[in-house]
Amino acid sequence: xxxxxxxxxxxxxxxxxxxxxxxxxxxxxxxxxxxxxxxxxxxxxxxxxxxxxxxxxxxxxxxxxxxxxxxxxxxxxxxxxxxxxxxxxxxxxxxxxxxxxxxxxxxxxxxxxxxxxxxxxxxxxxxxxxxxxxxxxxxxxxxxxxxxxxxxxxxxxxxxxxxxxxxxxxxxxxxxxxxxxxxxxxxxxxxxxxxxxxxxxxxxxxxxxxxxxxxxxxxxxxxxxxxxxxxxxxxxxxxxxxxxxxxxxxxxxxxxxxxxxxxxxxxxxxxxxxxxxxxxxxxxxxxxxxxxxxxxxxxxxxxxxxxxxxxxxxxxxxxxxxxxxxxxxxxxxxxxxxxxxxxxxxxxxxxxxxxxxxxxxxxxxxxxxxxxxxxxxxxxxxxxxxxxxxxxxxxxxxxxxxxxxxxxxxxxxxxxxxxxxxxxxxxxxxxxxxxxxxxxxxxxxxxxxxxxxxxxxxxxxxxxxxxxxxxxxxxxxxxxxxxxxxxxxxxxxxxxxxxxxxxxxxxxxxxxxxxxxxxxxxxxxxxxxxxxxx
Amino acid sequence: xxxxxxxxxxxxxxxxxxxxxxxxxxxxxxxxxxxxxxxxxxxxxxxxxxxxxxxxxxxxxxxxxxxxxxxxxxxxxxxxxxxxxxxxxxxxxxxxxxxxxxxxxxxxxxxxxxxxxxxxxxxxxxxxxxxxxxxxxxxxxxxxxxxxxxxxxxxxxxxxxxxxxxxxxxxxxxxxxxxxxxxxxxxxxxxxxxxxxxxxxxxxxxxxxxxxxxxxxxxxxxxxx
Numbered sequence: 001x002x003x004x005x006x007x008x009x010x011x012x013x014x015x016x017x018x019x020x021x022x023x024x025x026x027x028x029x030x031x032x033x034x035x036x037x038x039x040x041x042x043x044x045x046x047x048x049x050x051x052x053x054x055x056x057x058x059x060x061x062x063x064x065x066x067x068x069x070x071x072x073x074x075x076x077x078x079x080x081x082x083x084x085x086x087x088x089x090x091x092x093x094x095x096x097x098x099x100x101x102x103x104x105x106x107x108x109x110x111x112x113x114x115x116x117x118x119x120x121x122x123x124x125x126x127x128x129x130x131x132x133x134x135x136x137x138x139x140x141x142x143x144x145x146x147x148x149x150x151x152x153x154x155x156x157x158x159x160x161x162x163x164x165x166x167x168x169x170x171x172x173x174x175x176x177x178x179x180x181x182x183x184x185x186x187x188x189x190x191x192x193x194x195x196x197x198x199x200x201x202x203x204x205x206x207x208x209x210x211x212x213x214x215x216x217x218x219x220x221x222x223x224x225x226x227x228x229x230x231x232x233x234x235x236x237x238x239x240x241x242x243x244x245x246x247x248x249x250x251x252x253x254x255x256x257x258x259x260x261x262x263x264x265x266x267x268x269x270x271x272x273x274x275x276x277x278x279x280x281x282x283x284x285x286x287x288x289x290x291x292x293x294x295x296x297x298x299x300x301x302x303x304x305x306x307x308x309x310x311x312x313x314x315x316x317x318x319x320x321x322x323x324x325x326x327x328x329x330x331x332x333x334x335x336x337x338x339x340x341x342x343x344x345x346x347x348x349x350x351x352x353x354x355x356x357x358x359x360x361x362x363x364x365x366x367x368x369x370x371x372x373x374x375x376x377x378x379x380x381x382x383x384x385x386x387x388x389x390x391x392x393x394x395x396x397x398x399x400x401x402x403x404x405x406x407x408x409x410x411x412x413x414x415x416x417x418x419x420x421x422x423x424x425x426x427x428x429x430x431x432x433x434x435x436x437x438x439x440x441x442x443x444x445x446x447x448x449x450x451x452x453x454x455x456x457x458x459x460x461x462x463x464x465x466x467x468x469x470x471x472x473x474x475x476x477x478x479x480x481x482x483x484x485x486x487x488x489x490x491x492x493x494x495x496x497x498x499x500x501x502x503x504x505x506x507x508x509x510x511x512x513x514x515x516x517x518x519x520x521x522x523x524x525x526x527x528x529x530x531x532x533x534x
Numbered sequence: 535x536x537x538x539x540x541x542x543x544x545x546x547x548x549x550x551x552x553x554x555x556x557x558x559x560x561x562x563x564x565x566x567x568x569x570x571x572x573x574x575x576x577x578x579x580x581x582x583x584x585x586x587x588x589x590x591x592x593x594x595x596x597x598x599x600x601x602x603x604x605x606x607x608x609x610x611x612x613x614x615x616x617x618x619x620x621x622x623x624x625x626x627x628x629x630x631x632x633x634x635x636x637x638x639x640x641x642x643x644x645x646x647x648x649x650x651x652x653x654x655x656x657x658x659x660x661x662x663x664x665x666x667x668x669x670x671x672x673x674x675x676x677x678x679x680x681x682x683x684x685x686x687x688x689x690x691x692x693x694x695x696x697x698x699x700x701x702x703x704x705x706x707x708x709x710x711x712x713x714x715x716x717x718x719x720x721x722x723x724x725x726x727x728x729x730x731x732x733x734x735x736x737x738x739x740x741x742x743x744x745x746x747x748x749x750x751x752x753x754x755x756x757x758x759x
Contacts, residue, residue, distance in 0.1 A: 075703025521640030
């Protein structure tokens with residue numbers, strides 16, 4: 001097992017562009033541990049890159065603040081910088097890749113010990129130079145602080161990727177000509193049939209990029225069988241709308257969009273496959289040189305399971321609700337099999353979390369981030385789902401300790417949703433009673449029923465119960481009117497029971513939470529006092 | 535200035551009619567002896583403008599935290615339960631001890647910093663980390679009057695650029711020893727000396743640090759040396 005360090009302090013898009021290198025390194029040696037060293041503004045991007053085992057961050061802004069503000073001793077800045085770098089300094093590396101053309105990363109790369117170093121380094125005489133193994137390094141001549149212009153950096157990165165790993169191209173939207181040049185070079189280079197573009201990154205489609213150029217660019221990518229297209233666009237539905245307006249063709253191919261899920265939802269049905277991240281994370285990647293499709297759970301099932309070998313299911317908040325539908329449609333055994341078969345790969349590659357699975361392949365442990373309310377939402381939803389379907393799902397209270405406030409806020413919100421749904425449910429029951437007395441009251445009942453069914457589209461526990469209700473109604477056997485009314489009444493009462501069950505779970509969680517908070521406070525007060533008095 | 539020494543400090547707890555505790559130090563009540571909660575609420579209402587400006591607040595003086603509770607409520611309304619941070623500087627450990635004695639509610643958004651000398655605070659990482667967030671400062675009037683010298687010293691603090699003072703803040707012993715070897719008076723001199731010697735070991739670290747923290751024009755100097 002080797003240890004490689006990649007130093008990349010560039011923009012998030014530059015960090016994403018490391019994808020090919022990482023995939024290739026992993027391909028060559030799957031057991032290889034890869035660490036990425038970056039500045040704080042690249043942290044999110046770095047965490048999202050699959051294949052990275054560890055991310056080390058230099059808290060640049062904070063260090064600068066400490067160093068420049070006169071009320072802080074520079075010692076604090078030094079401490080923080082040292083603290084950031086210590087784990088990197090202590091490690092003996094097999095390979096170090098310095099992707100930067102800047103003195104800070106060069107000095108860092110030079111102070112570290114490694115069997116092989118690639119990229120810019122600083123020697124004892126203060127001279128900056130590229131290592132001789134650096135791809136096509138003779139193209140670059142050191143000319144002062146701004147050693148490389150942006151386009152050269154990108155070219156360098158592309159060249160390195162071509163040299164050290166399976167060919168890859170990094171497209172900078174600000175320099176489309178260069179992008180085209182790269183594509184052309186790739187396509188016409190000897191042995192190009194072996195070359196595949198494994199990651200093309202287009203962030204925030206710039207408004208200055210003319211549509212016709214964009215079309216050419218997309219066609220170039222999409223029409224070439226030797227290229228595996230993956231378009232990443234960081235900014236939301238606006239980009240999608242623009243692409244759509246440009247050419248419907250692209251909508252039926254593979255388009256990756258992250259963020260703004262709600263706006264995207266409207267467009268989902270028009271896509272064959274939607275590749276989406278969400279929550280501002282990039283999930284999409286090339287795994288061992290192949291393209292992985294990241295799709296929604298709904299699309300996945302709609303197409304009868306995985307059509308593609310490398311399909312990833314996007315399983316976020318709606319996951320549980322859709323699982324229920326699957327259970328009701330296909331039976332429980334299949335659900336468990338699906339969860340076991342699919343959840344791991346999803347978790348492994350598409351989320352920021354360690355795969356720590358329970359009976360259903362649910363993850364519990366967070367890696368480097370504090371769990372958010374939505375994470376708890378997922379866990380609780382699964383737990384309640386287990387209760388409703390009598391599945392052996394347990395809650396791991398350990399995770400609640402990581403962020404009791406978020407859990408508390410989440411419980412509060414869920415409770416409000418349940419109360420609101422219960423209110424609607426009671427109104428429906430009332431109108432049903434009136435309908436039984438007087439058949440002219442049918443319209444009122446239908447409206448109340450529609451109100452309940454409308455909750456299905458929301459993302460909370462009550463929606464989960466309503467989804468079951470909806471599915472049961474849809475599967476009601478044909479019968480007489482009275483029969484149907486009786487059955488609906490039974491289902492409504494069942495819905496009430498489900499809502500009560502959900503409330504009960506929230507109550508239990510509240511108790512657990514109160515105990516956790518109490519313990520934490522006592523401990524904290526004790527420690528603080530001991531500290532001050534000591 | 536009041537004395538913080540528990541042996542000398544005249545500290546007592548009095549109770550309001552409603553049995554709410556009020557600390558009295560050297561005869562000075564830190565909160566109203568009639569309605570401390572109401573007093574705190576009106577104090578926070580007066581400072582509502584500051585709270586609306588920023589969700590990170592530093593109070594000078596803890597007392598028994600009536601104003602902190604009121605501020606938490608106001609900040610929760612403005613920014614949500616987890617959307618704010620309150621820091622408090624309390625010079626007197628006895629006050630802190632009694633705060634913990636009487637206040638049984640944890641507030642995850644609260645950081646209390648207690649040190650007998652304000653200079654000590656600036657040496658602490660947790661405190662400077664909080665200050666780096668750029669909090670708005672609100673003095674608790676009774677505490678501020680009681681510990682005027684302390685808080686004035688706190689406000690007027692300026693970190694020394696002397697290398698010895700910097701060394702004192704550095705945690706890592708190797709790094710501290712490395713700086714100690716130098717005869718430079720300050721970091722600027724240290725950097726100058728670094729430019730004329732052959733680089734080895736920790737020199738690279740300091741050079742990276744210098745380049746990272748320098749302004750753009752200085753950066754150019756580093757690179758074009």
